[in-house]
Amino acid sequence: MPPPRIVIAGTGIAGTVTAHGLARSPAEVICLERSAAGDQAEAGTGLNIGPNAMTALRLYLPDLAGTLAAAGLPWRRWTAALTDGTPLLDLDVADLAGVPGLRIRWAELYRILRRGLPVRYGCEATGVVRQADGRASVRVATPAGPEIIRDVDLVVAAEGRYSRLRRLIAGLSQPRHLGVVMYRTLWEAGPGCPIDDYGQWFNGPNRLLAFRVPGDLVYCAGTFPLEPPDAPVPAAMKDAEILRGLYRPDSGPPSREAGYLIEGVARHVDTIHWARVQEETILYAPAGWPVVFLGDAAHPMIPTLGQGATQSIEDGCSTADAIRAALASGAIAAVPEAVEARRSGRARFALDLSRAASDTLLAGADPIEGTREKAGPDFRSALVRLYRDVDPPLAPVHQPGA
Numbered sequence: 001m002p003p004p005r006i007v008i009a010g011t012g013i014a015g016t017v018t019a020h021g022l023a024r025s026p027a028e029v030i031c032l033e034r035s036a037a038g039d040q041a042e043a044g045t046g047l048n049i050g051p052n053a054m055t056a057l058r059l060y061l062p063d064l065a066g067t068l069a070a071a072g073l074p075w076r077r078w079t080a081a082l083t084d085g086t087p088l089l090d091l092d093v094a095d096l097a098g099v100p101g102l103r104i105r106w107a108e109l110y111r112i113l114r115r116g117l118p119v120r121y122g123c124e125a126t127g128v129v130r131q132a133d134g135r136a137s138v139r140v141a142t143p144a145g146p147e148i149i150r151d152v153d154l155v156v157a158a159e160g161r162y163s164r165l166r167r168l169i170a171g172l173s174q175p176r177h178l179g180v181v182m183y184r185t186l187w188e189a190g191p192g193c194p195i196d197d198y199g200q201w202f203n204g205p206n207r208l209l210a211f212r213v214p215g216d217l218v219y220c221a222g223t224f225p226l227e228p229p230d231a232p233v234p235a236a237m238k239d240a241e242i243l244r245g246l247y248r249p250d251s252g253p254p255s256r257e258a259g260y261l262i263e264g265v266a267r268h269v270d271t272i273h274w275a276r277v278q279e280e281t282i283l284y285a286p287a288g289w290p291v292v293f294l295g296d297a298a299h300p301m302i303p304t305l306g307q308g309a310t311q312s313i314e315d316g317c318s319t320a321d322a323i324r325a326a327l328a329s330g331a332i333a334a335v336p337e338a339v340e341a342r343r344s345g346r347a348r349f350a351l352d353l354s355r356a357a358s359d360t361l362l363a364g365a366d367p368i369e370g371t372r373e374k375a376g377p378d379f380r381s382a383l384v385r386l387y388r389d390v391d392p393p394l395a396p397v398h399q400p401g402a
């Protein structure tokens with residue numbers, strides 16, 4: 001019998017973590033990546049990875065966890081203030097979680113996660129069909145022309161938010177817009193930069209969020225309300241002076257941190273990545289297909305709690321674990337349902353909490369009351385659950401040198 005064949009479409013975060021978890025497993029694992037080797041064009045900013053992802057990695061892939069921790073900076077605190085400097089919140093994330101999260105450049109995260117994997121770059125999964133025997137055939141556009149990979153026992157569709165395979169299998173789903181514009185950018189910290197660990201600065205519902213990442217860089221994400229919620233981002237907002245006006249306090253000059261960020265955003269307005277905050281129906285296991293969706297393909301996250309990449313890491317860990325268990329028992333066809341059972345409640349909880357925590361970003365929101373509530377026992381215990389309730393593995397996978 002040939003070994004079971006697994007195709008991983010997309011080597012962003014969920015796909016690579018799954019592939020690492022399958023290292024030295026008996027399966028034949030084929031990793032397809034649309035972008036060319038070394039092309040980081042889609043990963044230009046920074047990320048804060050929640051402590052729950054670091055806990056998952058320590059449990060499932062301890063060597064990879066160590067490599068990532070060494071390449072990033074610890075995310076220990078979450079502070080919030082008004083842009084005039086009035087303090088609102090100071091949460092000890094590392095204490096709530098038991099471990100710190102991670103601040104890292106997105107491109108560096110991809111580079112580390114892809115290292116050592118047999119990634120076929122420049123290869124885009126363009127279609128999937130069910131074979132009569134219940135397995136799948138995957139159509140691939142490669143630099144050498146079209147190709148069909150047949151007799152695939154399991155397709156791991158981890159191609160991100162605009163997953164082509166999800167669209168083909170489950171159809172276009174209607175995103176639900178929250179009514180918030182989010183833009184992100186990264187710049188050199190420069191001398192005297194006052195930004196270090198994760199902080200937020202509010203002027204009404206308009207918010208700046210920033211933290212330092214390795215390489216002496218500052219990652220900054222700004223938000224402001226959007227009405228109606230599904231409107232396109234107004235072109236007029238993509239202007240340095242308009243953006244300054246969103247965050248300048250009426251009561252006087254901005255704090256040193258807020259002033260630094262306001263001017264940084266204005267200087268980098270041309271390189272900003274713009275998006276609208278939206279969510280979609282969670283879907284891991286499409287009925288009747290030997291396919292499992294992971295990461296943003298399964299559940300585009302509302303970004304408020306930094307759970308997008310974080311839940312993708314949890315997905316990858318649990319999925320590799322479920323596949324290894326299925327390889328041992330010969331029940332690989334049951335993997336999509338097993339992943340759905342292990343992951344959908346957890347992803348739902350992370351998504352619901354992220355939406356609830358976005359209350360301060362909506363039109364008419366009161367950031368003072370909304371942020372102070374986050375210091376209260378209800379929100380803190382929800383965070384403890386988010387940060388600590390990680391699906392335990394059957395067995396960790398050791399990869400010296402990962």
Ligand SMILES: Cc1cc2nc3c(=O)[nH]c(=O)nc-3n(C[C@H](O)[C@H](O)[C@H](O)COP(=O)(O)OP(=O)(O)OC[C@H]3O[C@@H](n4cnc5c(N)ncnc54)[C@H](O)[C@@H]3O)c2cc1C
Binds near residue numbers: 047050
């Ligand atoms: C600017 C920005 C900042 C963010 N900041 C944070 C943050 O601070 N914290 C956080 O937790 N999350 C953050 N997120 C969200 C986070 O990046 C995503 O949730 C996460 O990358 C999803 O991981 P994934 O593995 O599902 O998909 P991705 O990381 O998007 O990876 C998908 C991969 O699939 C490849 N691909 C796509 N289509 C195909 C195909 N058909 N065939 C083969 N390959 C394909 C892509 O090239 C890519 O490599 C941010 C997102 C953006 C846009």
